[in-house]
Amino acid sequence: MASFRSWADLSPELLCCVGDRLDLKWYASARGACTAWRRALAPTSPAVLVVTDGDMWCPYAASLPTTRSFELTSTLPGVRCVGSSNGWLTLSVQQQPGGRTVFALFNPITAVEIVLPPLHEVR
Structure with a gap:
């Protein structure tokens, strides 16, 4: 019978290749899966918010530790x-x-x- 390895035993190199293809939410979730994955995947913060100019609001979080950017989707x-x-x-x-x-x-x-309470006009 074939033996199975634990997901925690994935090589850090393979895990980083997978992590490079994840969006920000899934990347953060993967870091929380187990201690081995947390060690292998760099934290996402600090990140710099980058907003492109134009009619379409298309912000990115440029993560310094991961040396990549994550597209932030507007809801x-x-x-x-x-x-x-x-x-x-x-x-x-x-x-x-x-x-x-x-x-x-x-x-x-x-x-x-979180929707904030309405602001009242200051007179």
């Missing part, structure tokens, strides 16, 4: 990134064309989105 149309802190993006979301704008916090790794 809503009409979204603009207005800031970031501690891995969270602050988004300005226009609800409808010409409609009101709300703000939300978005974690690009976990895809958790």
Whole structure:
């Protein structure tokens, strides 16, 4: 009968090749799978947020330790990134064309989105 090896026994070189093809969410999940994988795959932070100019909002997280960039997908149309802190993006979301704008916090790794209470006009 054939013997099977544990997934934790994958060579670091093979694991890095697989990791190079994962998006940010799956890469972070792979690092959390086991101690061996965490050692083999570089952490994603610190990362620099890079936003391209133009009509399409297409941000990237340029990860310094992994020496690669991860495309961050937007969950809503009409979204603009207005800031970031501690891995969270602050988004300005226009609800409808010409409609009101709300703000939300978005974690690009976990895809958790928190809509913030509306801002009142200061008079």
